[in-house]
Amino acid sequence: MFKKSYLLICALPLIAACQDISGTTVSASNQFIAEVPEGVTSIAAAGQDLTALKIDPIDGCYTYRHVGPVEDTMLPLRAKNGRPICTRASS
Numbered sequence: 001m002f003k004k005s006y007l008l009i010c011a012l013p014l015i016a017a018c019q020d021i022s023g024t025t026v027s028a029s030n031q032f033i034a035e036v037p038e039g040v041t042s043i044a045a046a047g048q049d050l051t052a053l054k055i056d057p058i059d060g061c062y063t064y065r066h067v068g069p070v071e072d073t074m075l076p077l078r079a080k081n082g083r084p085i086c087t088r089a090s091s
Contacts, residue, residue: 032065043079053077061086 033053040062041050052065054074061084062077076084 040077040085044085045078045080045082048075048077055087059086060088 048064063074064077066073066075
């Protein structure tokens with residue numbers, strides 16, 4: 001009896017770890033910005049994927065999806081002068 005109870009108690013945290021706790025679900029269709037503003041496309045540096053843009057809620061800057069050999073990463077969208085492109089002025 002003790003072994004079964006012990007196994008059950010040990011298994012519960014493992015099962016709970018598999019649950020999505022973020023509380024938000026994002027579908028692939030609305031994950032990225034649908035229409036990129038013309039001003040952003042005109043100042044963005046070359047070599048960045050402008051079809052997969054998001055706005056970072058923390059700093060308000062655009063990020064783009066970089067598809068690497070191991071994983072996909074969201075990187076800051078940079079202007080031709082190397083500065084990040086943001087929707088609001090940095091404080």
